[in-house]
Amino acid sequence: MKSLWVLGVFAVSVACSSANAFNLGDLRGGIRQQFTSPNSLYELCVVPKKWQGGDYKNGDIKKEVELCTFDFYTNMGICPKYSSTNPGVLLIKPTSKNSKTTIDASHCDVDVLGYKTEAKFKQTFTCSSTPSILAYYQVSRLLGDINQIPVSVIRTMDAGIHRGLVDKANKYLKGSGRYTEITWKMMEKVHLNPRDYPALIDDTHRQIYGALSDNVKNEEKYTEVSGRGSYSTRYTRFLSLAPFLRLTETRSVTEIVGFSEFAKVAQTVVQMKDIADMILLDTLLNQQDRIGNIHYKFYWMFVDPSNNSLNRQKSDAKWKDNVLIVPEAEKTEMAGKQAALVKQMVLKDNDCGVTKTNMMRKLQVLQKLNHFSYRTYRKFLAFEQSLQSPEAKEYFKTELLFGDKSFQSLLKNAKEARQILKGKCERKELRFDLDLEGYVPNAPALNPQC
CATH class of the missing domain: 1.10.1070 (Phosphatidylinositol 3-kinase Catalytic Subunit; Chain A, Domain 5)
Structure with a gap:
């Protein structure tokens, strides 16, 4: 794992030394949604336009719109991501059991707390790349909607609010031995020297930007x-x-x-x-x-006997104690x-x-x-x-x-x-x-x- 981290840091440092300062006003897109942070900054959610020839499902379009309704300060809890290697922000939908206030005030270890993540906000940092997340979604659709790539859009966040998440992550992860303890500590440098990181901080040095992606569940x-x-x-x-x-x-x-x-x-x-x-x-x-x-x-992949066409349908089959449990209703529907x-x-x-x-x-x-x-x-x-x-x-x-x-x-x-x-x-x-x-x-x- 360490070699991956070194390569990721090197890639970021090269990008930071050569990239131009990014002006959020240059963002184009087909749909733009604006949000106001507690510091009175106007954050943006931008749905990129589509290149001709793509196979987009109705669900893709709906998911793009939904992602741009997620407000960090009203309808979504926000937590630093502690798993894997790259730092990011998790968006968690409040419930009757866990309000936004409860989520935001928690220690945010979602696996321990049982929170369900709706979306992930990641930036160009360590091994992560905003253009990569955005391109995989669009190019997969251009190649015929392959590999079930999650929908993603462009999102910005008040850097002051993000700094609070950095501090929270560093406090919780200190001495944990998790790999993200290293990468969240590195993220401090972004906020201390924002002009050195144009690949993830805008030219005003007041907003961090990246890709907001749907979080696949039950995979x-x-x-x-x-x-x-x-x-x-x-x-x-x-x-x-x-x-x-x-x-x-x-x-x-x-x-x-x-x-x-x-x-x-x-x-x-x-x-x-x-x-x-x-x-x-x-x-x-x-x-x-x-x-x-x-x-x-x-x-389920099945042939419709009425017209001999190929059909695809989601299944609720799941593993339990290494045994695959298939709902009886699905078995009945597919019988014959x-x-x-x-x-x-x-x-x-x-x-x-x-x-x-x-x-x-x-x-x-x-x-x-x-x-x-x-x-x-x-x-x-x-x-x-x-x-x-x-x-x-x-x-x-x-x-x-x-x-x-x-x-x-x-x-x-x-x-x-x-x-x-x-x-x-x-x-x-x-x-x-x-x-x-x-x-x-x-x-x-x-x-x-x-």
């Missing part, structure tokens, strides 16, 4: 994909496990599984697609810290249908990217894939082409807060990924057999074009 760690072991060997471990190795097979999915029936292949197809999509996303966005930060939730209860990947931690070490690219992971989703492939080719326009650079800079160097890195990563995937397709080394729609009975034959 499970996807250890089947990440494995268990030391941090230093996490990527080596990932590349040696069966879920990844299936993607390197030259055999078809049905040959790998041994069946072609929808219900029997569904989990394998979904898992393989999720991993391949993740590898592409992480390659594009310079992800440094993915393995170990992979989750899943349960969904071609249906499968599957784990679907959730990538909820996406802050360590854009300006970081690109581990997937470093290990040439994309080159190892012999299976891919044709839908993702076509979406990616369109996205890569759209990046060539002057409007794309302007979009990523003004809406997602990219610097010039970060955008050039995205361009380079996308160009290389296109060459890799298109080259494998033209050499007939890439099987497009990871779209579950293709396993629905009587599905039309796929005629992929490179």
